[in-house]
Amino acid sequence: MSEFRHMMPAGKALFKDRHTTKANDLLQSYTSGMENEFGMAGVPLSKPSISHSGASFAPSAIREALKSFTTYSGEEGMDLTERIIDFGDIYMSPTDIIGNQERIVEGLTDVFATKAAKNWLVLGGDHSISYSSIKAFAGGKKVGVIQFDAHHDLRNTEDGGPTNGTPFRRLLEDNIIKGEHLSQIGIRDFTNAAAYDRYASEQGVTVYTMADVDRLTITKILDEEIQRLAEITDVIYLSVDMDVLDQAFAPGCPAIGPGGMDSKTLLKGILFASHYEKIQAMDIVEIDPSIDFRNMTSRLAAYVILQFMKGKKNR
Amino acid sequence: MSEFRHMMPAGKALFKDRHTTKANDLLQSYTSGMENEFGMAGVPLSKPSISHSGASFAPSAIREALKSFTTYSGEEGMDLTERIIDFGDIYMSPTDIIGNQERIVEGLTDVFATKAAKNWLVLGGDHSISYSSIKAFAGGKKVGVIQFDAHHDLRNTEDGGPTNGTPFRRLLEDNIIKGEHLSQIGIRDFTNAAAYDRYASEQGVTVYTMADVDRLTITKILDEEIQRLAEITDVIYLSVDMDVLDQAFAPGCPAIGPGGMDSKTLLKGILFASHYEKIQAMDIVEIDPSIDFRNMTSRLAAYVILQFMKGKKNR
Amino acid sequence: MSEFRHMMPAGKALFKDRHTTKANDLLQSYTSGMENEFGMAGVPLSKPSISHSGASFAPSAIREALKSFTTYSGEEGMDLTERIIDFGDIYMSPTDIIGNQERIVEGLTDVFATKAAKNWLVLGGDHSISYSSIKAFAGGKKVGVIQFDAHHDLRNTEDGGPTNGTPFRRLLEDNIIKGEHLSQIGIRDFTNAAAYDRYASEQGVTVYTMADVDRLTITKILDEEIQRLAEITDVIYLSVDMDVLDQAFAPGCPAIGPGGMDSKTLLKGILFASHYEKIQAMDIVEIDPSIDFRNMTSRLAAYVILQFMKGKKNR
Amino acid sequence: MSEFRHMMPAGKALFKDRHTTKANDLLQSYTSGMENEFGMAGVPLSKPSISHSGASFAPSAIREALKSFTTYSGEEGMDLTERIIDFGDIYMSPTDIIGNQERIVEGLTDVFATKAAKNWLVLGGDHSISYSSIKAFAGGKKVGVIQFDAHHDLRNTEDGGPTNGTPFRRLLEDNIIKGEHLSQIGIRDFTNAAAYDRYASEQGVTVYTMADVDRLTITKILDEEIQRLAEITDVIYLSVDMDVLDQAFAPGCPAIGPGGMDSKTLLKGILFASHYEKIQAMDIVEIDPSIDFRNMTSRLAAYVILQFMKGKKNR
């Protein structure tokens, strides 16, 4: 477009500071042979949700929110310079929910198979996508899972099928992970049924309630769990359901409520966890940008990604 | 409706997990002779408010918010199983405010007289309803009142009559309670007049400011006050004005502002207080669902109720 | 509740004028053997939608909107007094979309089989539900369909399956109706593909564009079409996609746009059509209450129902 | 403030075009002895409303909306130059509704008694204020009333007292006006009870439904009614309930609905009516700015005032 004075591509006629790199500038569409520290894929699926959810808008909203951040951490005095290889989003049929869930497994299997990245970022979507993502991520490996969530997500699947209330039940039932490989952090009162707490217990799932988080601190818990999982698994996957946060900090989750984590605790936890080499993937789920306030929850998700990247770099 | 395949009553064709009891499932409309741990009545009155208020919508909004919670506390490993006997709402005339306030006294007197419940939950409405509710609750008994509030609510009644700024002044002036029977927690700077702070003093009302709460902790304050009141009164009533909370945690109160309590402090306080047997009633007031964000404040009110119930059960 | 002064059932402590009957008072839950002029069923399904849609909330929103109207038509000097037998809503699985579409056929087949009502009101949901509803309604009969819509809804089903863009294509392909039995009114420019206009033509579907409506008037068109269909079918079904209306009049449809019908034209058309005895069913679809302004579109849907009832009574 | 460069009074540092007079510049606070063409008073009362209403905010919102208009009518090639003497608003007690209604009578009686203006503009508030305003306006005179409204407002007062559904019933019952002195225009289907239509009939009230308006045109109706009323009354008062308009044109009325008047019809009617000398007062009621979209309804109210003034000037 250089032949015209002052013309810029549509939508780009924005202020640009020559010394500032925006976090979204790190995104780079995948082309064959590419390799880098981070890989990303979007999974815009929320029709499996029990309640009305527009979490399918979140992959775009989170990528967009990266524009609100720079690559520079003053706390660490370092710039994030590694590119995030963006593999795009997985195609979703409007009416074939089960097929969509299978396509996520297939698509992410292909993506992970490239080994193009050392660490993977998966953008949901509702929490049902973590079943597919973790299944694809596991391949034949033993995967440990650290789940930040107000809910167990261990519901029976007879009532409603593979909803966003079931991913970890299905991972256990399908032997993709074992109970002892799953650690749930931030589980909240009056937000789960007794039956599923019992089920978690029976399966050997480790559960830290919000009171545990407040009492033990997030870093203590993560330190213990990551070390425990590191010994019994090949690799660890973080599954971040944003509703682990209190409604005041994540107003855009479908299942908001009080009594949750504040955002600094989550951010500190992600930074802490990502220092561990065995942690090689993270998904972020349950953000519905269509009901959020000023994309606060997507902004927070973008910050979660940056903390993860900072931790990896700083390792 | 069983003769038709797949038909459900209107509005109920929702997902149902067979193992989950929703908190609103505990509500049970009163029929004669019924007895249980908890009783509930709604008081949908907010026309006495000084400012424009839709707090009359709160009884419905809070009952609705109970649908967002289950009955299970993982922290305590116990299920709330006692029913809440729901006596319904008190009829409100559109134009007869004073009559409405008298009808609340009459209606709640009849409700409390059933002795159907050990503990009572009263859903406002604006704070003016606490005058009527406490008057009905007192009957001939000596009632201690612990008021969570940013405001004294001790205004003179010549300027505007029995508004939501006056309930505790009127209780004192009408000798329904004595000053020493009233404990105010969370009183905030630049939110009250000097004259009413002085009046509280003169009347022997105990006042804990937000700075006191931050310095002493909510449990310390409640421990001291409940013990003090327990000695001089027959029974204690909690009056929870949600605007005791900081605006970030209770965005749906008419009189929002900064500098208030966070929601965890309130929830901890309610749980702590409800362990005491003398605490036998709680009202929740000053939520305007029509200006809230995603019913956050009603959700929090529902959680307050569940904490109260948990404390009672766990006693 | 009569033993307590002033107590009303929860949520009912509202103003009541003794001389006024609200339109929702006409709703009466079905019990065996009941018969009346009108029957109603809700179909809260919108997951088949191509775009994000909360049309599943519409059955409740429309029933609620009936509370904003009375039963009295001053224009005709008559009161609607016939009850609407409400069969409730059809159960929807969160994850089994195709199964839901089959369950709608089964459920409505059972409902229609009661012959409890002379005229039927079906509340969607997105437009995909009309396939199931018309299939159930047809039984063995020849059904004429008058579709108010900005869109043909004749998309191929390979791209996305049985979405809300396909109901009439599927009805034709499954031989439930013939092309000459379908009349589309309000089809709009730049809102459809050439291929589907051609398909309509080839199938013998009658199409009236918005320019036709403006030029010929709605009553002229309806008069002609109803007479034509009456001769070749046993019964006529109105399918009212609210997006036939201009966005200024129906702000709560997922696919809003300019260049559509104004609300008076639609209301006049419904009244006119309902005078014909062969018109015995109407569905109302494509209202998403979660994105509407002050439930305007659901209010309009309620008015559409009342016009239909007025026409039937006045016949 | 002239000693400081560039300083303006707080809130006034706005763009000012030297050649443009804003409509609100015509407002002039009353001081003794003042006389002019127009007088204005605000009546910020909406607590008598049957439904939750913030119409008490409308007097301020309408005055504010006058800032969006100039004084110049290009259609007539004339500038409005007469001042509107602003008598301010009537004080409202938060809890004494009946007293407020009496104070409106007293306050407006004093205002009208000044004879400072030839024509009066009264800004509600809900429609209950028209009782007080017309009572004050009548003094001993015979007043004709032309009411633009979707509703009769002839409810019995036993159910709820002097609400916004009763002003014209009360005027009739208190013999302030006679049935034949009242003309209702825009009465809508399914918006009133049969009993009140009958009551209107029995009292000799003239009723024009929306279908009448569409069929006869607003100017025909007004011409007939004004001439009829002019013969039997001393003076005529317009009472403009903005919900006479369709919801698409007046989204900020508490009782919005479809099937109403469009805004051009109302504006044309007001202009037409105001040419008649006997028309000497107008109230505008039932705007709730707190639920409006971008103050559209208050902007329209401001335009109604300007049409009234244009008609008077152009007389």
Place this chain on the structure above:
Amino acid sequence: MSEFRHMMPAGKALFKDRHTTKANDLLQSYTSGMENEFGMAGVPLSKPSISHSGASFAPSAIREALKSFTTYSGEEGMDLTERIIDFGDIYMSPTDIIGNQERIVEGLTDVFATKAAKNWLVLGGDHSISYSSIKAFAGGKKVGVIQFDAHHDLRNTEDGGPTNGTPFRRLLEDNIIKGEHLSQIGIRDFTNAAAYDRYASEQGVTVYTMADVDRLTITKILDEEIQRLAEITDVIYLSVDMDVLDQAFAPGCPAIGPGGMDSKTLLKGILFASHYEKIQAMDIVEIDPSIDFRNMTSRLAAYVILQFMKGKKNR
């Protein structure tokens, strides 16, 4: 991305109907030598506005709104197939408003100089951009301008400089057009100052008020004006200020108000006008997407563009 199953570029994993062409598919970024029927450029400038305006977001919002439309006109039985060459947006400095206005002239001069398109679409921005756009468009030619607007936009520039209230004044003062070359349609009462109506007169500007439009019809006016201008100018430019529309139809304009045009009238006018060969450019201005309701006003703008294209094709 074809090496991965189901992966699509980020943000594109959407439903795609193989037979449907979306209107935005017609957009094609300019590359050297390209030629087609239509050219487009965005001018994201709204800081010159007198009131707070986010009209700088409109070029993106309008392009985005084109996604809501197809290319097919059923009314005409034809598909729009010509590409719109998109030259992108003009760079805007955050602080140099006057420089921005000059850069628009330079950028558009370069764009128009390509002669790549027969007809030009310029997307504002506030109305101040029309000065620059028309200046660039004129080059040495005599340009006729048909302005759809509620306002004259002939303010003096001493009060506030080259704001959105001044573009046509500046065109006249700078001799870029003559008064007789300017035709203003839809000018509204109480929306302009007498001084500027007088100025229009003195300059020989033709003015059609809203009453004129209602009385004469838009096609009559356009027919007359286009023929008149065609004789005295080389080429005609349409400048469409969306606030010519009534607030009910264009809720997203900064200066909304009642008494304006309905959207069908505007759409009909644009279609009619675009049949004339001398009409070779159109701008659309004064849409602020940040205050609109569901992008209604941008959707309407997209429809205006499509009507223009339809008229050109159908010529």
Place this chain on the structure above:
Amino acid sequence: MSEFRHMMPAGKALFKDRHTTKANDLLQSYTSGMENEFGMAGVPLSKPSISHSGASFAPSAIREALKSFTTYSGEEGMDLTERIIDFGDIYMSPTDIIGNQERIVEGLTDVFATKAAKNWLVLGGDHSISYSSIKAFAGGKKVGVIQFDAHHDLRNTEDGGPTNGTPFRRLLEDNIIKGEHLSQIGIRDFTNAAAYDRYASEQGVTVYTMADVDRLTITKILDEEIQRLAEITDVIYLSVDMDVLDQAFAPGCPAIGPGGMDSKTLLKGILFASHYEKIQAMDIVEIDPSIDFRNMTSRLAAYVILQFMKGKKNR
């Protein structure tokens, strides 16, 4: 207005408690010779902002928010009684941004020159106004600046001119302050560019990140910085960019994000700092009331002012 019963000035017919002084009652328009503890000026400029900003509405919104507070601090047992002399707002041209910035210097220079107040409150506007304000405040004096901000605001001015990203760069480059005179508190990760952190370092600016604030406490930091600055400067100016706060506490800032300060920390810091005599001015910037939730951020700004006043009184 005393000659009329119940009439109050327009907009003032509100509840008034005779014993309560509202914080806005302390505002007093300046007249010559006036002297008091506090002076205030509004600077309604936000067009220099890099992103779309309505911060120009903040001076009015903050003054309005003072109405939500009283003058009484129960924590200190004292009433604020000193008046705030309000010098009004500085006139802003719609199109001359640079001129506006110069006019701010001139206007505030004249205001400060009165020496009418001991302490000054400047209400922005975006942060660009702090350049002008500090320049005017400095006169010939050495000014220390304590900046609460998530951002350095040290951008180069070639990219975009004197935006809200540049005020402190420009103060340094123009030698109005030296690097060692500037202390930045609350600087956040991923919110700044490395180049500007480096620039801060090179210039000798002191930087406290959010992690520093969390680790050291706000009072420790302020104590150290104020003492340091007190020794090398004549007077200290607080510049409070509200986006130093976490998005949960200041939802109305243009550049919201997570990871920031909570409101209690800011309020404590302001109270602490204002005890120091050398602190004699404070600005509050970057609040956009048009995108806030219920004016929360302006309410917080009002509380910041009151804390400042409390600290000064309590000194």
